[in-house]
Amino acid sequence: MLSAPRTVDVLRAAGEPSRLRILALLAQEELAVLEICKVLDQSQPRVSRHLRLLAEAGLVERFPDGAWVFYRPSGRSEARTLADQVLAALDPSDAALARDAERLEAVRTERRAAADQYFARNASTWDEIRSLHVAEDRVEAAILRAAGPGPFGRLVDLGTGSGRMLTLFGDRARSGIGLDLSQQMLNVARARVEAAGLDSVELRHGDIFATRLPDGCADLVVVHQVLHYLGDPAAAVREASRLTGPGGRLVLIDFAPHALEMLREQHQHRRLGFSAAEMKRWLSAAGLRQVELETLPPARAEGLTVCVWTAQRSPA
Template sequence: MKLSAAQAVDVLRAAGEPTRLRILALLAREELAVLELCRVLDQSQPRVSRHLKLLAEAGLVERFPDGAWVFYRLVQEGYAGELAAEILRRVDLADAALMRDAERLIAVQAERAADAGEYFARNAARWDEIRSLYVAEADVESAILKAAGQGPFRRLVDLGTGAGRMLTLLGPRADQALGLDLSQQMLNIARAQVAQAGLERCELRHGDIFGTRLPDESADLVVVHQVLHYLGDPAAAVKEAARITAPGGRLLIVDFAPHNLEFLREQHQHRRLGFSDAEIKRWLADGGLNRMAAETLPPARTQGLTVKIWTAERARQPQRTAA
């Protein structure tokens, strides 16, 4: 359904204000919390919130609460989203105000990354202990093995490998395995764990989940285990994981269902407090994957975390018959 003339005017009016255009340009980079937008724009929360309200009413941005925080992201679908994308394509990114915003956003991202890096370095030696505080790890790992399938896998890639537990768990089913992580402390622990497990065809590499530099469709099992809730742009990470998933291959995501344990954000650098099935399904579909399945593992304690295991596959290419 196309926009009516009145709706088109509303969209253009919403986008056609300097601060709101700056907000759209920022959200084109990644989803952001209200307070982060306030810092970048150097404006008060009431003022920024009003701009966001107008953009949301015009269908240009999507608002979603996450615990005590509220995040916003660009609407990707529909004619309003297409119109916003076209406006941003025609805006000169060398504009002084937009460049200043981009620099401030980089500073916010760098601060966020530094905080996370310090946290991982401080807790690397007892990472598995922290991760198992709320969930029965044995039950989760049993479900992961079932969701992954028997294999054998030609190539396993574990994105954000951490202490390497997914490599030692699934590596015996793979001809080759690769673990990527940005934390050298985590990689050192993973190397020790992999060596102790006797996995000879397993490589640990310093790498970015947003830009793995791996070939398209090169792994028949890709794992993203307890990583997305730390990221500023989880949708982009899922898209990259889907990109390297081979035809007939499987992407397996393990994370938390939505929750309200705000202290995990404050004490353990969780940026997002869980994900919904609909959100993950949309990201997987955007990455060209289908046949999504989800398994729910409820917590052992009342105030615990519910673990979700999402799997999706890339369809095999139809075989061409000889002429």
């Protein structure tokens, strides 16, 4: 239970128009400070002040990521429950909230378009770019270890890109689905899967946030080097978990936290890696148990560490 003074603090923090708008925005997606400024159409010092007050009241959590600072709703607490009740009572057709939702959609569209152009431009050379940080054979050996010996009934590869994960598992999976948002990437994947003679692999155009695949349809789900491009990686982990059937495994491969800002400018990365604690929290919130985390340090001093997270859904 919240004490009366604490309740007043929380309501005071939420009880200001811009701060209420910020809470409503963050309930949809974690956002960088500059993105919040864009949506609210307010200066950075002003937005930062609102965010500081919300953080002090325990309603939002700040997390630096390289030179950027992101905010998201704080973890479960009574203060957060109270703020959620306030948000639930809001009329979504309220003019200011509806305008913010439109502007947030514009920010997302801009982000997606930049990423899509990047992948369209780099589809044919993606395999070279992918191996820049840790030697591909080391990463792939770790992925095979994480997945276990198989054979697998159905493999789902989310953000399949050039389809390498599909051919890596090859006929160890009875059937496979590779899903990607970029048609150019899917064209490369299609050629690769055909060349490998994998008749039971299907390539689908789709969004990782709404795959339209049934619950528990796969006994192996792989998300290889995709999460750091996404606006809402936690939602992608939730969707990947939803597809993981009883006793099945989800293997997530991405970078450990790093400071290579140029990957944002030149390669459309949004997040500069993920911490072990963050991923563990997302997996357990999605109903999976993390069974292993293997970290692969880079060969060069300035390189990036690749992490392979393995999670499992309990057998039925």
